[in-house]
Amino acid sequence: MTPLSQVLSGYSKALYSSWLYYxxxxxxxDCGEGAASTLGNNCFAIESILLTHGHIDHVSGLPGFLWARTSxxxxNEKPLRIYFPRGDIFFADMRAYIDAVNSKFTFPLEWIPLEAGESFELQRGRSVECFATQHSQGSASxxxxxxxxxxxxxPEWANLGQAEIRQRIQSGETTEAMMEEYAGIKLAHGGDGLPLDPNLIAGSEILVHEATILDAANRKxxxxxxxGEALEVANAAQPGTLLLNHISGRYKRSEIETAIREGATQREIGFPIWCLRQDNLWPVWNPDSSANLNSPAAEPS
Ligand SMILES: [Zn+2]
Ligand SMILES: [Zn+2]
Known part of the structure; x- marks a missing residue:
């Protein structure tokens, strides 16, 4: 399996800023504060921005990002598409600013509102499907x-042995008749919110689930x-790797690591768990290793 750090980079701190580059x-x-300055030249690689919702910690980096693409x-002329939840009430002021300066951008910018269940094609043969999340009261996410x-x-072929399959092919079965297509989820990202429905995201290669608080007593x-909820969802959905983000800044790194390892041990979690805390993306739990993973870099906690 590809280490997450080869395909993802980002930043996440609840209430301050969240964004993730796939x-x-x-x-x-999402495009929280600081996305453009951290991405640097990678700003120009991005073809689509998918906004989960309009809370400021997820959109405050948009003006800087769009100006970086211009300046x-x-x-500078590469088109950009921004997808967002139709009916999001928090995004209006930011959108008004961007619309007011849009004529100064050097590239075509397209806004595409989406509703749960809609999907669109990407380049490279993949597609994006969006689903409803439960987050902001009275607004869409x-x-x-x-x-x-x-x-x-x-399914009727899946349990046959190699010899049996070979024999059936020799007696005239075509490989097309034996195969079926299915939708494999490369990445599922739930944005902010209450626990996701595991059925929607089952078997994702990478599942990004928020874990703002370490215990329910602090939910307020x-x-x-x-x-715990994020681990329960993931344990039901069985992703290739779970990435926890949007963790509150009140917790020290060591507290987070201990809580994840305890929760994973308790549930006998059989997939790796990574964390994105501020700009640190690192593995915390590896089911194949009997020893806990050590923090790769010293960080003031
Ligand atoms: Zn947030
Ligand atoms: Zn939010």
Whole structure:
């Protein structure tokens, strides 16, 4: 499995800023403060921005990003698409500013509103499907899945041995008749909100789930998930790798690591768990290793 750091980079701190760059499809999910300055030249690689919702910690980096695409050295004329939840009430002021300066941008900018269940094609043969999340009261919010069409043996063939399959091919079965297409989820990103429905995101290669608070006693009526809830969702959905983000700044790194390892041990979690805390993206839990993973870099906590 590809280490997450080869395909993802980003920043996440609840209430301050969140964004995630998914390199294989040149996608930026959310665009919190500081996205452009951290991405640098990678600003020009991005083809689509997928906004999960209009809270300021997820959109405050947009003006800087759009101006960087205009003013910095790079592909200044490359088109950009911004997808957002139709009916989001928090985004209006930011959108008004961007619309007011849009004529000064050097590239075509397209805004595309989406509703849960809608999908669109990406380049490179993949597509994006969005789903409803439960987050901001009275406003819309979305999660996104990057989907790849894959082929597998039909269920009636799946349990046959190699010899049996060979024999059936020799007696005239075509490989097309034996195979079926299915939608494989490369990445599922739930944005902010209450725990996701595991059925929507089952088997994702990478599942990004928020874990704003470590224990439910601190929830205070906010529509966010706890670490335990995120682990429960992931354990039901069985992703290739779980990435936890949007963790509150009140917790020290060591507290987060301990809580994740305890929760994963308790649930006997069989997939790796990574964390994105501020700009640190690192593995915390590896089911194949009997020892806990050590923090790769010293960080003031
Ligand atoms: Zn947030
Ligand atoms: Zn939010």
């Amino acid at each position: 390199k294989p499809d040149r996608i930026l999910v 910095a050295m790079g592909a 979305l999660g996104y899945k990057i989907i790849e069409t894959r082929k597998r043996l039909r 009526g906010q529509s966010h998930s706890t670490l």
